[in-house]
Amino acid sequence: MPLPPRHILSKSTFMYGCQCPKRLWLHKYRPEVRDEMDEEQEAIFQRGTDVGKLAEQLFPGGVDARPETPYAYQQSVVDTARYIAEGRDIIYEAAFQYEGLLCAVDILVKQGNQWYAYEVKSTGSVKPPHIPDAAFQYYVITQAGLELADFSIVHLNTDYVRFADLNVQELFTSESVLDRLLLMQEFIHEKGLALKTVVANKTEMPEVEVGDHCYKPYNCDFLGYCYQGIDDEEEVDFGEPYVNHGAIKAFLSQLEYPIYHIDFESWRTVVPEYDGHWPFRQVCFQYSVHVERAPGVEPEHNAYLAEGTHSSSLEFIESLLGVLGTQGTVLVYNISFEKPRLTELMNEHPQHAEAIQNVIDRIVDLMKPFRKDYRTPEMQGKWTIKKVLPALVPELSYNELTIGNGTDASNAFYHLQHTQNPDDVERTRAALLEYCKLDTLAMVKLLEVLRKR
Numbered sequence: 001m002p003l004p005p006r007h008i009l010s011k012s013t014f015m016y017g018c019q020c021p022k023r024l025w026l027h028k029y030r031p032e033v034r035d036e037m038d039e040e041q042e043a044i045f046q047r048g049t050d051v052g053k054l055a056e057q058l059f060p061g062g063v064d065a066r067p068e069t070p071y072a073y074q075q076s077v078v079d080t081a082r083y084i085a086e087g088r089d090i091i092y093e094a095a096f097q098y099e100g101l102l103c104a105v106d107i108l109v110k111q112g113n114q115w116y117a118y119e120v121k122s123t124g125s126v127k128p129p130h131i132p133d134a135a136f137q138y139y140v141i142t143q144a145g146l147e148l149a150d151f152s153i154v155h156l157n158t159d160y161v162r163f164a165d166l167n168v169q170e171l172f173t174s175e176s177v178l179d180r181l182l183l184m185q186e187f188i189h190e191k192g193l194a195l196k197t198v199v200a201n202k203t204e205m206p207e208v209e210v211g212d213h214c215y216k217p218y219n220c221d222f223l224g225y226c227y228q229g230i231d232d233e234e235e236v237d238f239g240e241p242y243v244n245h246g247a248i249k250a251f252l253s254q255l256e257y258p259i260y261h262i263d264f265e266s267w268r269t270v271v272p273e274y275d276g277h278w279p280f281r282q283v284c285f286q287y288s289v290h291v292e293r294a295p296g297v298e299p300e301h302n303a304y305l306a307e308g309t310h311s312s313s314l315e316f317i318e319s320l321l322g323v324l325g326t327q328g329t330v331l332v333y334n335i336s337f338e339k340p341r342l343t344e345l346m347n348e349h350p351q352h353a354e355a356i357q358n359v360i361d362r363i364v365d366l367m368k369p370f371r372k373d374y375r376t377p378e379m380q381g382k383w384t385i386k387k388v389l390p391a392l393v394p395e396l397s398y399n400e401l402t403i404g405n406g407t408d409a410s411n412a413f414y415h416l417q418h419t420q421n422p423d424d425v426e427r428t429r430a431a432l433l434e435y436c437k438l439d440t441l442a443m444v445k446l447l448e449v450l451r452k453r
């Protein structure tokens with residue numbers, strides 16, 4: 001079989017076009033104006049095991065049709081056709097092309113006389129954007145001439161907890177989505193024709209205004225380009241300062257000394273790497289606690305940073321419980337992070353359940369007053385600590401730090417395992433300690449701001 005001509009739309013570019021034809025056009029003809037990659041989203045998927053590769057072990061012994069370079073997919077199409085003709089019954093990255101549309105499916109399996117397709121996703125369930133994505137694959141594969149008996153999404157099983165060797169059969173769950181794909185085939189056909197016209201028009205960028213579609217199903221990577229100009233023209237008004245004195249008084253009156261300002265840092269991977277871990281588990285490796293023992297007394301600082309590359313959750317929680325005692329308010333900034341981590345640790349270490357529950361019962365969220373009852377224009381309508389701190393305590397800043405946000409912190413800790421140089425290890429650990437310390441010192445200062453009201 002000769003190589004087919006280069007495709008016009010791949011699955012990714014088809015999906016870009018579904019979100020916005022302008023996005024597809026910019027991707028093809030103005031890639032240089034793309035925003036820089038969102039590191040936070042990328043980080044966890046770059047860490048650890050390649051999920052797609054791992055899922056191949058569900059169907060071992062297959063033949064690999066993946067291309068040598070991203071530009072060699074037409075060879076993959078030819079190879080896939082040959083493997084099918086040769087009677088191979090498990091093909092990884094099987095590629096198909098039909099009228100300028102190209103797709104590759106992660107795993108293609110023949111059972112009896114029927115073919116089954118499996119697409120692997122690094123998520124804990126089937127998500128809505130997976131359906132048009134798989135519908136495109138189903139369309140191309142079946143139009144190219146291969147009948148499929150079923151099409152399934154393979155995703156992580158979030159109930160799986162690792163002990164000893166990774167159990168790949170339990171790590172993944174497979175769910176048929178064929179019914180949903182069949183309902184979309186006409187849409188895919190029409191959309192494919194329309195988007196090929198967009199690509200054919202090299203000199204004419206589609207005119208699309210920015211709107212909700214720029215963020216759904218994913219943030220577009222040309223937001224910076226499309227919003228350029230709009231930001232310059234519109235003066236953003238974040239309003240007048242607003243202080244609800246009654247609510248702040250009520251918030252302060254519930255605090256009991258000693259007041260513990262706490263902050264955790266964590267890392268996570270899609271595939272669990274250690275015993276007792278599950279997919280996407282947030283593994284706490286560090287905490288910082290500033291303790292105000294009494295009014296006007298200088299706060300004490302306590303910190304923990306796991307040795308080595310993965311935190312022992314028992315060591316973490318036992319150290320933390322030792323600092324927090326049994327009385328006084330435990331202040332967090334954004335309860336939705338620390339509280340679930342404590343609940344997980346409680347389930348994992350039932351011998352400490354009572355003490356952890358005591359901590360949970362003492363938690364108060366310092367973010368709450370800044371969300372509702374205290375606003376200044378400098379906060380720019382936001383209430384994260386990274387926005388509130390420079391607005392209200394400008395002398396304290398994250399800007400000077402080597403590690404300046406939680407994503408950097410978790411990446412730095414995770415990558416310590418690949419660092420051989422003791423100086424680098426020492427420098428990274430010092431930067432982590434400094435960063436986490438600033439988070440809880442910031443809380444102390446923000447509480448002072450509230451008290452002065």
Ligand code: SF4
Pocket residue numbers: 019020021022023026208209210211213214215220221222223226227
């Ligand atoms: S930012 Fe919005 S309008 Fe611009 S290309 Fe992306 S989706 Fe389209």
